[in-house]
Amino acid sequence: MRFELIVFDWDGTLMDSEARIVDCVQGAFADLGLPLPTRESARDIIGLGLEEAMERLAPGIDRASLAALVLQYRRHFLVTNRTPSVLFPGARATLDWMAGQGYRLAVATGKSRAGLDKSLAETGLERTFHATRCADETFSKPHPQMLFELMDELGAGAEETLMIGDTEYDLQMARNAGVSALAVCYGVHSPERLLAQGPLACIDSLMAIPGWLQGLTSS
Numbered sequence: 001m002r003f004e005l006i007v008f009d010w011d012g013t014l015m016d017s018e019a020r021i022v023d024c025v026q027g028a029f030a031d032l033g034l035p036l037p038t039r040e041s042a043r044d045i046i047g048l049g050l051e052e053a054m055e056r057l058a059p060g061i062d063r064a065s066l067a068a069l070v071l072q073y074r075r076h077f078l079v080t081n082r083t084p085s086v087l088f089p090g091a092r093a094t095l096d097w098m099a100g101q102g103y104r105l106a107v108a109t110g111k112s113r114a115g116l117d118k119s120l121a122e123t124g125l126e127r128t129f130h131a132t133r134c135a136d137e138t139f140s141k142p143h144p145q146m147l148f149e150l151m152d153e154l155g156a157g158a159e160e161t162l163m164i165g166d167t168e169y170d171l172q173m174a175r176n177a178g179v180s181a182l183a184v185c186y187g188v189h190s191p192e193r194l195l196a197q198g199p200l201a202c203i204d205s206l207m208a209i210p211g212w213l214q215g216l217t218s219s
Helices: 018-031 039-044 050-057 063-080 091-100 113-123 145-154 168-177 191-195 206-218
Strands: 005-008 104-109 131-134 161-165 180-184
Touching: 005 145, 018 039, 018 050, 018 063, 050 063, 063 113, 091 104, 091 206, 104 145, 113 131, 131 145, 145 161, 145 168, 161 168, 168 180, 168 191, 180 191, 180 206
Parallel strands: 005 104, 005 161, 104 131, 161 180
Antiparallel strands: none
């Protein structure tokens, strides 16, 4: 088994941004005087597109209030919030190794384009990925459209593509697109939830990915 295209989720997979996202979600609800979601419920929606996430946290919300929540979240995330977000240990070295091995690299994320571009600039990874897709550009996870578009743009078949993510939404998207998935179990969803989606494996560190990939090609 040899993959040609490796697609990463961003938040919870490459970047430890859970605290910042939760703070921004709660800040948006507070701005509108709405009941604050718990930190657990706010972290559970990480990975979804912003509108889908807010609708899940506030069932039955009207469209105007939903738009206001999205606007306030983006204001907090892009402008006011200073909660640190850093790459997980081994992220940069693992991406560099993959690039050196000739893998095509991509990102499929629930972030907005503005949010992802900000994170890429802050980490210096703008030139690392051959293509990226965000939830405000196409359908949100677990819809497979992001993967379909990335495979089409980069010329990879489903059998050549691997999705790596930390939530069941990532793994469901992979299954819906007919591609293989690798789960990372240090993110926001528990190993039990991830394994229920049938990934090839569930690993506990980005630094384990090179050895795992080498094991696939040598078996």
